[in-house]
Amino acid sequence: MSVAEFVKNLKPNNSEFGLKSKALLEGKDFPTTKDEYWKYTRLRKLTKNEFYQKDGSISTDLNSIWKEDIPNRLVVVNGIYSPELSKHNLNITSGIESIAKEIPGKDEINSGDDQIFSLIGKAFAQDGLKIDLNNTKEWDELQIIFVNTQNGAIANSLIRIKASKNANARILCNYVSEGAGVGFTNSYFNLETEANANLELINLQAENPNCFHVQSVNGVQARDSKISVWNFSSGADLIRNNVNIRQDGKGCDTHVNGLYYGEEKQHVDNHVFIDHASEDCESNELFKGVMNGQATGVFNGRVIVRKDSQRINAFQQNSNILLSDKATINSKPELEIYADDVKCSHGSVTGQLDENALFYLKARGISEDRARKMLVSSFLEEVVETLATEELKNYVVRQMAQKIDLLDHE
Amino acid sequence: MADYTENELAKDLENKEYEYGFTTNIESEKIPNGLNEDIIRLISSKKNEPDWLLEFRLKSFKMWEQMEEPDWAHVKYQKPDFQGISYYAAPKKQKYESWDDVDPEMKETMSKLGISLEEQKRLTGVAVDFVMDSVSVATSFKEKLSELGIIFCSFSEAVQEHPDLVKKYLGTVVPQSDNFYAALNSAVFSDGSFCYIPKGVKCPMELSTYFRINEAGTGQFERTLLIADENAYVSYLEGCTAPQRDENQLHAAVVELISLDGAEIKYSTVQNWFPGDKEGKGGVFNFVTKRGICHKRAKISWTQVETGSAVTWKYPSCILKGDDSVGEFYSVAVTNNHQMADTGTKMIHLGKNTKSTIISKGISAGKSQNSYRGLVKIDRKADNARNFTQCDSLLMTDRCGAHTFPYIECENPTAQLEHEATTSKIGEDQIFYCLQRGIDEEKAIGLIVNGYCKDVLNKLPMEFAVEAQKLLTISLEGSVG
Numbered sequence: 004m005s006v007a008e009f010v011k012n013l014k015p016n017n018s019e020f021g022l023k024s025k026a027l028l029e030g031k032d033f034p035t036t037k038d039e040y041w042k043y044t045r046l047r048k049l050t051k052n053e054f055y056q057k058d059g060s061i062s063t064d065l066n067s068i069w070k071e072d073i074p075n076r077l078v079v080v081n082g083i084y085s086p087e088l089s090k091h092n093l094n095i096t097s098g099i100e101s102i103a104k105e106i107p108g109k110d111e112i113n114s115g116d117d118q119i120f121s122l123i124g125k126a127f128a129q130d131g132l133k134i135d136l137n138n139t140k141e142w143d144e145l146q147i148i149f150v151n152t153q154n155g156a157i158a159n160s161l162i163r164i165k166a167s168k169n170a171n172a173r174i175l176c177n178y179v180s181e182g183a184g185v186g187f188t189n190s191y192f193n194l195e196t197e198a199n200a201n202l203e204l205i206n207l208q209a210e211n212p213n214c215f216h217v218q219s220v221n222g223v224q225a226r227d228s229k230i231s232v233w234n235f236s237s238g239a240d241l242i243r244n245n246v247n248i249r250q251d252g253k254g255c256d257t258h259v260n261g262l263y264y265g266e267e268k269q270h271v272d273n274h275v276f277i278d279h280a281s282e283d284c285e286s287n288e289l290f291k292g293v294m295n296g297q298a299t300g301v302f303n304g305r306v307i308v309r310k311d312s313q314r315i316n317a318f319q320q321n322s323n324i325l326l327s328d329k330a331t332i333n334s335k336p337e338l339e340i341y342a343d344d345v346k347c348s349h350g351s352v353t354g355q356l357d358e359n360a361l362f363y364l365k366a367r368g369i370s371e372d373r374a375r376k377m378l379v380s381s382f383l384e385e386v387v388e389t390l391a392t393e394e395l396k397n398y399v400v401r402q403m404a405q406k407i408d409l410l411d412h413e
Numbered sequence: 414m415a416d417y418t419e420n421e422l423a424k425d426l427e428n429k430e431y432e433y434g435f436t437t438n439i440e441s442e443k444i445p446n447g448l449n450e451d452i453i454r455l456i457s458s459k460k461n462e463p464d465w466l467l468e469f470r471l472k473s474f475k476m477w478e479q480m481e482e483p484d485w486a487h488v489k490y491q492k493p494d495f496q497g498i499s500y501y502a503a504p505k506k507q508k509y510e511s512w513d514d515v516d517p518e519m520k521e522t523m524s525k526l527g528i529s530l531e532e533q534k535r536l537t538g539v540a541v542d543f544v545m546d547s548v549s550v551a552t553s554f555k556e557k558l559s560e561l562g563i564i565f566c567s568f569s570e571a572v573q574e575h576p577d578l579v580k581k582y583l584g585t586v587v588p589q590s591d592n593f594y595a596a597l598n599s600a601v602f603s604d605g606s607f608c609y610i611p612k613g614v615k616c617p618m619e620l621s622t623y624f625r626i627n628e629a630g631t632g633q634f635e636r637t638l639l640i641a642d643e644n645a646y647v648s649y650l651e652g653c654t655a656p657q658r659d660e661n662q663l664h665a666a667v668v669e670l671i672s673l674d675g676a677e678i679k680y681s682t683v684q685n686w687f688p689g690d691k692e693g694k695g696g697v698f699n700f701v702t703k704r705g706i707c708h709k710r711a712k713i714s715w716t717q718v719e720t721g722s723a724v725t726w727k728y729p730s731c732i733l734k735g736d737d738s739v740g741e742f743y744s745v746a747v748t749n750n751h752q753m754a755d756t757g758t759k760m761i762h763l764g765k766n767t768k769s770t771i772i773s774k775g776i777s778a779g780k781s782q783n784s785y786r787g788l789v790k791i792d793r794k795a796d797n798a799r800n801f802t803q804c805d806s807l808l809m810t811d812r813c814g815a816h817t818f819p820y821i822e823c824e825n826p827t828a829q830l831e832h833e834a835t836t837s838k839i840g841e842d843q844i845f846y847c848l849q850r851g852i853d854e855e856k857a858i859g860l861i862v863n864g865y866c867k868d869v870l871n872k873l874p875m876e877f878a879v880e881a882q883k884l885l886t887i888s889l890e891g892s893v894g
Contacts, residue, residue, distance in 0.1 A: 039485065043822075310811075310812070311811070313811070323823070325823065325825070325826035325828075326826060327826060328793070328825065328826050328827075329793075330824075330826065331822070331823065331824045332821075332822075332823045333820070333821065333822045333823070334819075334821040334822075334823075334832075335818070335819060335820050335821065336817075336819060336832070336834070337816070337817060337818050337819070338806075338815075338816060338817040338834065338836055339487075339814070339816045340806070340808070340814055340815050340816060340836050341813075341814045342808075342811055343808035343809070343810060343811045343813070343838045344811070344838060345808070345836060345837065345838070346835075346836075346837050347835070347836040347837070348833065348834060348835040348836065349817070349832075349833070349834050350831075350832060350833045350834075351819070351821055351830070351831075351832040351833075352829075352830060352831050352832070353821065353823045353828060353829070353830040354828065354829045354830065355826045355827060355828075355829075
């Protein structure tokens with residue numbers, strides 16, 4: 004299907020990058036399953052809908068979503084920053100103009116597979132956020148809630164985040180929807196870490212089951228910096244996550260972790276692309292999924308070690324549990340290596356709950372239901388455990404528990 | 414050679430010339446270059462084929478015309494000019510009354526390859542069906558096999574003498590429309606091997622075919638069809654060397670295996686076609702479609718040692734259709750200089766309680782690119798399927814590449830799938846360990862490479878294991894002790 008048809012109701016922003024992006028979309032079609040990086044994801048259920056740009060006003064109470072101890076709070080409604088609902092003491096500016104000079108930022112990584120949605124985001128976004136982080140003494144913490152009010156709302160959000168030299172920052176993003184209508188969230192992140200900066204981005208995707216979510220996180224790292232991204236996906240009818248990180252300097256560290264749960268006809272697709280363009284770097288991916296009902300889970304991890312990028316350690320792990328006989332898992336951990344002094348490995352396992360473990364628990368008087376819940380929780384726990392603080396772990400489990408039957412984090 | 418370093422090893426590898434590069438001067442009959450319906454009719458009439466086979470060829474040709482050459486593989490090469498190839502070449506003198514009548518030059522070729530038929534006849538239990546440019550010229554042990562009801566002959570012979578079997582199974586595992594090169598092969602295949610093992614028969618010897626590309630500018634389009642009837646067993650060996658040529662030679666074979674209820678096929682390949690010189694000039698294009706189907710309780714085991722060819726594009730696969738069937742794939746792929754290999758397997762689990770094992774070992778040297786690409790697919794109905802995949806890559810220089818592209822698709826919750834892959838170079842600590850024990854660096858590298866490939870080499874039949882080790886030694890000459 005053509006992109007032109009899909010965006011026919013949308014008004015482009017008139018920024019330079021917006022017009023450029025719009026021009027690039029001219030004559031383009033959406034990718035199909037014949038495209039290598041869309042092999043397992045059909046976009047029909049997204050593209051058959053009509054979407055409109057909507058103004059931002061909400062009636063939902065966000066109190067149950069705020070993580071109490073985070074001082075800085077932002078609310079973005081249908082892609083538009085809401086100053087009334089936000090409070091913070093960080094260096095944040097909004098408006099398309101604020102990011103006009105910053106996007107695409109450092110020459111963008113082109114993984115080639117998610118370009119259409121990034122371009123739609125850039126061409127039709129109504130607002131943008133520029134977040135500069137420079138706290139070198141302690142951690143800056145920020146929570147952003149993205150609300151989609153639906154009735155066919157398209158929320159294009161453009162976020163530019165820069166962590167300057169030696170800065171430490173943690174950003175928690177929640178994606179929620181009001182009510183139960185059809186909405187599309189198309190979020191685009193542009194991350195940059197200067198030398199020795201440490202940036203964490205935690206995404207909690209919990210929209211209603213009629214929503215669609217495509218997210219592109221594009222990061223470029225300078226030497227000795229660290230980027231960590233978590234995707235916790237439990238909502239929306241179709242989720243496609245792209246995390247593309249390029250290590251531009253020596254000694255970079257990249258962590259991309261994900262936990263996904265699907266039921267009914269949900270489709271969760273995680274694509275990770277790590278470009279080791281410099282020496283002495285590390286990357287680590289851990290993705291765990293539980294698929295129930297007729298849900299489909301996809302993991303496609305791609306690690307490239309460029310020529311002359313010596314002494315790289317890269318690891319990918321993808322584990323999946325299928326709970327129903329109609330669920331599907333597609334896993335594709337790829338390695339492309341052009342340097343020799345490397346240690347790269349990946350593992351992928353798919354199976355069901357261990358019958359022996361279930362029996363063990365039942366033999367000790369634990370009901371089948373609870374035993375299953377315990378096993379699923381402990382399976383997913385590994386991803387939660389990679390989060391930095393206990394409060395954060397508890398918070399994430401609490402948020403996910405609304406959708407997945409999880410035991411409390413202990 | 415105490416101070417033999419990896420850099421020197423790399424240099425040695427680069428300078429190593431292709432050992433089996435020679436040309437046999439046998440007059441051969443060639444048809445004009447190019448590909449069209451008339452050529453196909455000509456090939457078919459030259460081989461005196463029945464109408465149904467001509468129809469099969471023409472239908473494939475029509476499909477091929479509609480197709481585009483695939484480019485998804487992780488290889489780069491100058492696409493062949495399909496109109497610049499002669500699609501049929503056969504030594505002019507086709508029939509020999511006895512072994513003595515065989516052209517002495519051809520005999521010499523065979524002895525250079527180390528497979529003198531006389532030697533083979535007397536000393537080993539291997540029946541050799543030697544294919545020199547598309548037409549089988551000598552077949553041994555045939556009578557002995559026919560006593561057991563085993564049919565082992567060239568494909569053209571099978572078309573004449575066992576048309577029912579050929580008609581029944583041809584194209585059932587690799588349909589004509591399967592892919593670009595399979596369609597091309599189906600249209601123009603020249604000859605190949607045919608093998609049928611009757612019910613309950615355990616083939617007493619290892620069957621073997623040596624393929625060899627000889628005539629300059631001739632693409633080889635082999636067609637192999639191997640059928641193991643219920644509860645039969647056969648071990649089949651395929652090995653290849655080719656003379657040194659400057660122009661690229663195209664090889665697009667199709668191999669179909671049918672393993673009926675309770676049968677077992679073990680298919681082993683040693684491939685050492687001319688890989689091109691160290692500038693990457695010349696070399697064979699090896700675009701092969703190999704696939705087997707397993708019925709109930711059947712087993713197919715692919716073992717391959719790939720050291721040759723400029724470009725390899727090969728995925729020996731198993732369709733595990735019957736319940737309790739088993740598929741195996743063991744592979745060692747060595748690439749050197751400018752070689753490019755994109756190889757792996759497909760395990761398609763359709764039946765219940767099906768099992769598959771994939772062990773792939775890649776070694777990249779020089780400026781080569783070596784990719785593993787494999788699919789494990791568990792169908793909705795394939796309860797209790799089990800797969801274990803291990804694909805390791807070893808990098809010998811800093812200019813080569815090793816890549817892994819696994820596809821794991823699971824639609825059944827009772828499946829248990831494991832996949833693991835590692836990529837690394839030979840560890841300094843491993844070499845240090847050997848040096849400490851008085852093993853010099855050259856031998857140490859040899860030891861490590863051999864150990865690294867052991868899981869696969871162990872799966873080769875005895876007769877082949879020796880040759881395979883020899884090939885590995887040649888391919889990594891100067892390093893393997």
